[in-house]
Amino acid sequence: MHAEVFFTPHQVDEMYLRDKTVLVIDVLRASTTIAAALYNGAREIIPVATVESAMKIVGNLAGDVTLLGGERNGKMIEGFHLGNSPLEYKEDRVRGRSIVFSTTNGSQAMVKARFAREMAMLSFVNVSTVAGFVSETDADFVILCAGRNGHFSMEDSVCAGMLMQKLIDQGHRVTYGDAGSAALTLYKSNGRSLLKMLKSSEHGRYLAEIGFGDDLKFCAEVDSLPVLPLLVGNVVKLKKEPELAPASIQS
Numbered sequence: 001m002h003a004e005v006f007f008t009p010h011q012v013d014e015m016y017l018r019d020k021t022v023l024v025i026d027v028l029r030a031s032t033t034i035a036a037a038l039y040n041g042a043r044e045i046i047p048v049a050t051v052e053s054a055m056k057i058v059g060n061l062a063g064d065v066t067l068l069g070g071e072r073n074g075k076m077i078e079g080f081h082l083g084n085s086p087l088e089y090k091e092d093r094v095r096g097r098s099i100v101f102s103t104t105n106g107s108q109a110m111v112k113a114r115f116a117r118e119m120a121m122l123s124f125v126n127v128s129t130v131a132g133f134v135s136e137t138d139a140d141f142v143i144l145c146a147g148r149n150g151h152f153s154m155e156d157s158v159c160a161g162m163l164m165q166k167l168i169d170q171g172h173r174v175t176y177g178d179a180g181s182a183a184l185t186l187y188k189s190n191g192r193s194l195l196k197m198l199k200s201s202e203h204g205r206y207l208a209e210i211g212f213g214d215d216l217k218f219c220a221e222v223d224s225l226p227v228l229p230l231l232v233g234n235v236v237k238l239k240k241e242p243e244l245a246p247a248s249i250q251s
């Protein structure tokens, strides 16, 4: 299987991702938060690129069961119910809820991958589960790192390398280009000290500065949330169920 790695969504066009298996990574923090929300019983995540789209969609959905979640500059958006800390997405808050979700980089990457054949959200907390999924599909795949404001981010790249290394360790013959090779190298030099790597990353330092230091520890916990968040129709959820899909991903 061939692994193609993009370090930022700006490197790739959405039509290139069409009909491919795409793994979207935003370790800090969108992918981790989505895993936490679904693990804790959220019904679905509805990713949207802009705050305006989020407000519009939530206005069209049943108020009691829908929450607005996300961030700008790492902080909760005015009028939203939840920010983007995975620690906020506790069972009593999210069980049974649809969450309209907009973040700076993570949801942009998800929107970009909306025409994928399969799209899964990947972070350290569910890396073995996602590796199992890729292993089952046994097909070429694309890793799309959310990055940070159009730039490379260390944590997403290390996570990409970890996923690739897991597949290699499982006996898959994984081919890759220079980007994949770089991701593997970064994983090999940082994999044993993920929390340290997160603490020294640009976004990790920023999150600690604005009071979200505890999130780093949560995001560094490998396989703590063994879930597979998958794009199903226009929403991200855990299992494929026939449904009426009331909302759509909007750019």
Ligand code: MLT
Pocket: 026, 028, 029, 030, 031, 071, 074, 075, 084, 103, 104, 105, 106, 107, 146, 207
């Ligand atoms: C993003 O999508 O840019 C992030 O998840 C930012 C964050 O809240 O840490």
